[in-house]
Amino acid sequence: MGTRPYILAECNWKVIKDAEFELAVLPWGATEAHNYHLPYATDIYEADYIAAAAAKIAWEKGAKPIVLPTIPFGVNTGQSDIYLDINLNPSTQLTILNDIIETLNRQGIYKLLIFNSHGGNNFKPLVRELGLKYPDMFICFSNWFHAMNRSDYFENEGDHAEEMETSLMLYLKPELVLPKDKWGTGKSKRFKIRAFTEGWVWAERKWSEISEDTGVGNPELATAAKGKKFFEDISLKIGNLIYDLCKADCKDLYE
Ligand SMILES: [Zn+2]
Numbered sequence: 003m004g005t006r007p008y009i010l011a012e013c014n015w016k017v018i019k020d021a022e023f024e025l026a027v028l029p030w031g032a033t034e035a036h037n038y039h040l041p042y043a044t045d046i047y048e049a050d051y052i053a054a055a056a057a058k059i060a061w062e063k064g065a066k067p068i069v070l071p072t073i074p075f076g077v078n079t080g081q082s083d084i085y086l087d088i089n090l091n092p093s094t095q096l097t098i099l100n101d102i103i104e105t106l107n108r109q110g111i112y113k114l115l116i117f118n119s120h121g122g123n124n125f126k127p128l129v130r131e132l133g134l135k136y137p138d139m140f141i142c143f144s145n146w147f148h149a150m151n152r153s154d155y156f157e158n159e160g161d162h163a164e165e166m167e168t169s170l171m172l173y174l175k176p177e178l179v180l181p182k183d184k185w186g187t188g189k190s191k192r193f194k195i196r197a198f199t200e201g202w203v204w205a206e207r208k209w210s211e212i213s214e215d216t217g218v219g220n221p222e223l224a225t226a227a228k229g230k231k232f233f234e235d236i237s238l239k240i241g242n243l244i245y246d247l248c249k250a251d252c253k254d255l256y257e
Contacts, residue, residue: 008057011071023068024248025113026106028099029053032076032120034087037163037188037217039180040171042086044163046072049119051174052146052237059241065248068111073098077122080206084216096128100135107136113247116143117240121161140252149239155232160219164188166232168221173229185222186215 005012007021031046041047049072057067077095081087090098099116106114116125125143133141147166156165171179191212197203209216 006054006058008061008067009054009069013068021068022066023111024066025068025115025244026102026111027053027057027067027069027115027117027244028102029069029072029117030076030119030123030125031072031074032078032088032122033074034076034078034081034120035084035216036167037186037215037221039185039221040163040167041175041178043074044167044171045076045119046074047175047178048146048167048170049117052119052233052240053117055233055237056240056244059238060244060248063241063245065245067244067248070102072119076120077124080122081209081216083210092124092128095123095125096131099125099128099132103132103136103139103141107139112138112252113140113250114142115244115247116141118143118145119147121145121147140247140250140255142247144240144243146236146240150232150236155228155235157223158220160188160190160217160221162188162213162219163217163221164219165221165224165228166219168224169226169229170233171229172224172226173233176226182222186217188215188217188219188221189213190218 005017007013007017029049031049033042035042036044053069057069060067075088075090077092078087078089082089103114118125129141129143133139152166156169158165168179192199198205
């Protein structure tokens with residue numbers, strides 16, 4: 003395939019020393035159990051593949067994004083008793099982001115898209131704090147898993163190792179997905195207090211008490227074909243976002 007000029011991990015100094023980029027894209031994943039059947043790096047693979055496909059679309063339209071290597075660990079504070087779910091505290095994320103943004107700011111790449119692949123990562127307070135500290139930077143984040151209307155693609159709901167994630171992995175990394183007879187049902191428990199289910203009160207769920215197989219959402223109707231369709235559509239949507247961010251004038255953002 004050769005070097006993709008918008009993927010920093012594949013680029014060399016020969017290419018980079020004369021390049022100029024308009025936007026840095028920082029994919030951010032997690033390392034955690036995904037039901038019985040999906041790999042621990044599911045969120046990382048999803049971030050890698052969608053960010054790369056989206057950046058390609060923007061690049062081919064004439065934009066200059068650069069995708070940084072995916073951060074492999076995320077916030078897993080609710081899964082401390084699930085073996086080898088690796089937790090990165092929000093305060094650690096703030097430190098990592100600060101150091102990356104300091105580099106970009108110093109070197110004149112003033113736009114950053116944090117491309118989030120994990121529900122436990124919450125970038126809003128971090129972006130607020132870092133935006134105040136680096137006023138020349140335009141920092142935004144996208145939770146790609148909220149970008150599409152899922153019910154247009156998938157029949158069963160859920161938010162972890164469910165039909166959507168299983169379909170994506172069947173398309174992107176089928177060799178890492180266990181055979182269907184090994185899939186858990188992704189059955190999960192809700193809070194007894196109704197206000198939590200209604201969404202206006204929040205507390206962290208203790209994952210090992212709400213799901214036996216670690217999944218939330220039944221994957222049984224997942225197929226590679228559904229994954230392919232979803233992947234292509236979301237890559238196009240994120241690709242257009244990356245293009246728009248590259249071309250945006252940060253002094254003229256509002257209408
Ligand atoms: Zn996931």
